[in-house]
Amino acid sequence: QSVVELALSFLRGELPDERVAREEQELHDAAEWRKAVLAKPEAERTRRDQMVLSGGSFLLSIGDFSYYDWERLSITDDHQSFWPPSPLREPFHSLFQSSPDEALRLLRELCNHAMTAWQQLHRYSYERRGTPIPLELTFPWGSQRFWGTDREYLWFRSMWAPKAIACGFMALEEWCFAELARNRPIDELIQQVVEGNECIAILGIASVIALHSET
Numbered sequence: 606q607s608v609v610e611l612a613l614s615f616l617r618g619e620l621p622d623e624r625v626a627r628e629e630q631e632l633h634d635a636a637e638w639r640k641a642v643l644a645k646p647e648a649e650r651t652r653r654d655q656m657v658l659s660g661g662s663f664l665l666s667i668g669d670f671s672y673y674d675w676e677r678l679s680i681t682d683d684h685q686s687f688w689p690p691s692p693l694r695e696p697f698h699s700l701f702q703s704s705p706d707e708a709l710r711l712l713r714e715l716c717n718h719a720m721t722a723w724q725q726l727h728r729y730s731y732e733r734r735g736t737p738i739p740l741e742l743t744f745p746w747g748s749q750r751f752w753g754t755d756r757e758y759l760w761f762r763s764m765w766a767p768k769a770i771a772c773g774f775m776a777l778e779e780w781c782f783a784e785l786a787r788n789r790p791i792d793e794l795i796q797q798v799v800e801g802n803e804c805i806a807i808l809g810i811a812s813v814i815a816l817h818s819e820t
Contacts, residue, residue, distance in 0.1 A: 608696050609711045616769050617718045618679040621725040625668045632667065668729045675730075679722035680715060680767035687768035690775055697776035705780060709798065712773035716804035719767055720752040740805060746796055753805035761809030774806065781814050791815065 619627070642654040650658075687694050700708035724737050739750040753760075760766035761774045777798065784794055795811050 606707060608700065609707045609714075612696055612711055613714055616681050616715060618677070618681045620679050620718075620722050621668070621670065621674070621729060625729070628667045670726060670729050674722075675726060676765075676767070678719040678726075678767055680719055680769055682768055687772045690763040690766075690768060690771035692772070692775035692779045694772040694776070697773050701776050701780040708773075708776070708780070712770070712777060713802045715767075715770050715773060716802050716807065719770060720757075720804050723757070724752060742808075744796070744799070745792070746800060749799070749801075750803060751805040751808060752803055758805045758809055760804065760806035761813070766806070774810065777810060778813060781810065782817065785814065785817055 639657055642650060642657050645654065692698060697708055697711070700711065727735060727737055737752060739752050741748055741750050756765050760770060761778070763771035763775055766774065781794060781798065785791070791814060795814055798814070799807050799811050
């Protein structure tokens with residue numbers, strides 16, 4: 606649990622709504638500071654005050670999201686820990702061996718965080734404006750909503766996924782095959798993997814499990 610919490614604290618980055626709120630607050634604070642400096646007699650202004658005034662007007666662009674934000678989806682990428690994607694990347698590899706429930710929790714939390722970012726980005730993107738519509742499916746354990754398009758669906762093949770999530774899906778697939786080799790009931794395995802995960806890519810793993818069990 607401690608490993609998962611540490612990983613989540615590092616990997617889950619600022620969501621788009623949080624970034625916009627922070628930038629708006631920073632812009633407000635800067636404007637208030639500038640106003641306070643201007644209210645001071647010139648003789649009382651410090652060197653720092655002069656620097657504030659010499660900075661000119663504040664033209665900070667709020668919510669200026671780019672292609673990279675769509676690629677990362679608020680999942681931290683240090684360009685080292687999860688590249689190239691591999692099922693052997695830690696902590697997924699060890700977690701699936703020693704504590705699969707925690708491994709699944711880590712992947713589920715990352716997927717759900719990324720899909721929350723994906724939904725929020727639609728509110729700020731000029732290229733992808735619109736309201737995302739979830740896919741709702743009914744399972745024996747209840748109904749679930751899944752978010753994403755065909756692009757996000759292919760995350761389970763590590764295509765176009767944030768790098769940490771790509772590694773998680775690769776490790777998950779290997780673990781599922783090992784569970785099937787132990788004659789794990791397929792319905793039970795699919796529920797354990799799918800339940801609670803809001804990313805459409807998890808359905809790709811469920812399909813792989815079903816197809817593998819038929820061969």
